[in-house]
Amino acid sequence: MAEKTIMLVCAAGMSTSLLVSKMQKAAAADKIDIEIFATSASDADNELDKKHPDVLMLGPQVRYMLKNFQDRLEIPVEVINMQDYGMMNGEKVLQAALALIKKTDAD
Template sequence: MAEKTIMLACNAGMSTSLLVSKMQKAAADAGEDVKIFATSADQVDQKMSEEHPDVLMIGPQVRYLFKGLEAKLDIPVAIIDMKDYGMMNGKNVLTTALKLIK
């Protein structure tokens, strides 16, 4: 079982899937033991109870959900930096997520 779990959420969970693979590569390169997965915004509640992530990173396109998620969840919630999201910079997003967990 991974030491840390990172959940990404966007409209349909599709655009974050590529980002997940880039983050997984960055984690492997850094020797980090993390589980990273993506889901759609409407599946966040279900995935929270199934996966028990340590942090939730949401795509810029669903930033409107931030305040509501932050208020109801007891884990760090952050909006993925738009530039990192657009460039699919898995290393930067991973670094941000890990800083939020610690």
């Protein structure tokens, strides 16, 4: 079982699936044991209940959900950088998520 879990949320869960695979490749290259998965906005609450992620990253197309998730959750919630999302830069998104986890662990 992975040490930490990153959950990505987008409108339908499709475009983010490609980003997940790029993040997983980056994590493997960096020898980081982490679970990364994507889900649609409509299924986000079910996945939160099932997987209990350490951080929630929102696709830019669902950034309007940020405050709602931040108000309800005790984990870091952030919108994925639009440029990193558009370029499908798995390494940068992975590092952003890990930084949020590290900051929370330090608090």
